[in-house]
Amino acid sequence: MKQLMIGNQAIARGAYEAGATVATAYPGTPSTEIVSSFAEYEGVYAEWAPNEKVAMEVGAGASIAGARTLVAMKHVGVNVAADPLYTLAYTGVNGGLVIVSADDPGMHSSQNEQDNRGYGRFAKLIVIEPSDSQEALDFTKAAFELSEEFDTPVMLRVTTRLSHSQTMVEIGEPQAFKLKEYVKNPAKYVMLPAYARGRHVEVEKKFLRLREYAETTPLNRIEWGNKSLGIITSGVAYQYVKEALPEVSVLKLGMTNPVPQKLITDFAGQVDRLVIVEELEPVIEEQVKSWGIKAEGKNIFSLLGEYNSELIAERLAHVPLPTGFGLEGDVPARPPLLCAGCPHRGVFHTLKKMKLTVMGDIGCYTLGALSPLDGMDACICMGASIGSALGMEKARGPEQAKKTVAVIGDSTFVHSGITALIDVVYNQGHTTVLILDNDTTAMTGHQDHPATGKTITRQATRKLDLLALVKAIGVEHVQVVDPLQLNDLESSLQEALNRQEPSVIIAKRPCVLLHPVTLASRYYVDDELCTGCKSCIKLGCTGVSFDDENKKAIINPGCTACGLCPQVCKFNAIKKMEV
């Protein structure tokens, strides 16, 4: 029977059916559910790696050892893993190696919208793009075969709409895959220049073979229709095209690197007008045009964001967009925000109060950048906070270090903050680093990581001791505080900032969503004492709001009794009652 699966689950299923036994990932929306679903199958090994580069290297080792191996990450994760990836294209594989790049056009949950098909072109990888969950499953299986046949890692490139859309899937039987024999072969796997030169020759040879293969692969197909318009498309954009223009001719590319020159030239020759519909970069379009074929694409469609079927119908069939009801002006924006009771809130309140320059990082706490907390000066990529705080100090002198902090989450610190902290110590910075240890990777849906002491399947493991780690790096001044104790937090920050040495503050309190809140006490606002000053409102917590009629604060049912707002009320108007 067919069942609904999100694209990510279908990829995991495909890998399982292909006999993959090792899967590794660092979480990141929209890729996270791929390896977490794979972990649910019996008889396989799945892990959260500390970052994508390590995941890629674990994948490399598993493949060399002869296992079919799945490595998954979000698009920006591939940047972190790019170093091993490029050279894996040279070494090739033993057991099939499939790397999932989950791109995020529209930046639903990302800091950029890079198009990772570009990696395929530069590293000369096979790139495969499914259009729905069934294809996600089938193409994943095909990807393992291709990886072994062409001795190369395969990039399965998906986007948010595929990863997080449920569509119908017919599952198959898992295939028993026998671990391939491992034979020592330094000329293939030791990338010294002398060997690498030989491997580069192999890369180019197999790419020629691949170009031939692309012409006939069943991953690409033509759906003939009306020949006045021919569309080349791939991924989920195919679905938008079919929805908008069911009657036109479509060349659906399931393999977008390399692209089939003969097939496309042929298709182009049979249609009156050729349009390439691809989200983000003109990856296919530029190649097609380079062959002298007349084609349209980015002259009609944007380089930005996601497409949809009404957009395609409007641009290609002049179907006007609906006018709507015109209520936009009445609707306040609703950006994401820190949960009621989030431990990060106390940190950003304090940083704002102390008027510090905050070099931020990526996680739930990035939401502390938004008003009313307004607590961040910069946030670039995972791990950037510490290095950029050091850079600030080195550019503007040690005085700058007295008013600058780096703020980084626990998972992010383990991912890529450690080496930057080593730089601070090594190069004698005075940087103050706040590690927000909420015992989870919250932003991506609460995954474990080395410092939580639990594996992907929630088995207990050796817990990374952050305190001992930062001390071992050479930071002598380390404090552990509760971020919801505002006085303690502020005084420890003050002390750290004044020191002529690196300092770390570990702000330790679990994410409120980790454990069910059992309320031993509740808060209420004493109307007699509340002056309507709104100090509590400036915490930006949904647990407390302002009653415009009464001109008093009120505590809402969503309050988790974290005890933060009572600390900022100068009139002691927010009181506790036992329940």
Place this chain on the structure above:
Amino acid sequence: MPDKTTNILIVGVGGQGTLLTSRIIAQVAVQMGYDVKVSEVHGMAQRGGSVVSQVRYGNKIYSPIIKKGDADIILAFEKVESARWLDFLKPDGMVIINNERVNPLPVLSGKVKYPDQIHEKVAACLKDTVMVDATDIASQCGNPKAANVVLVGMLCKAIGLPEEEVEKAIRDIVPAKAIQVNLLAFKKGCELMAG
């Protein structure tokens, strides 16, 4: 089977349980033998941002997302959200609104006021708008968190899904200890729409 695609938009605030709701509705459509696609929101918006789940079913579905002006019905878990997504509704579509207010950040920080009368503006645009205190009703059934299933009950009557199929889907999807409360909340929702 009618050769018509049904498009349902479920909107709310991250954390309100739109995902579970869309999964129940989608499961019903699967049980009835339709082709089904569901688009979900995971990630950042789940932290209290505006979220939307889209369920489409019919004989053959291509796009997992609903076109503007093409939703048959909008299920809004929160008042302002009904207005935010209204342009996705067909001109003769229906909106079911949970009478719940969740202050967005700009309101919390005092930059803008919450538009208290927003549901009236929505109603003025449409033939069919229903407002319901789903959270209260769910509380009476035993758990305010079952508000989403009250709305599913109303939806079920509004678009004519067979009750037994929905009950089966609830049994399959809802965690075991919550099934009874959810079935009760679902019944209440059905009655509200029928009566």
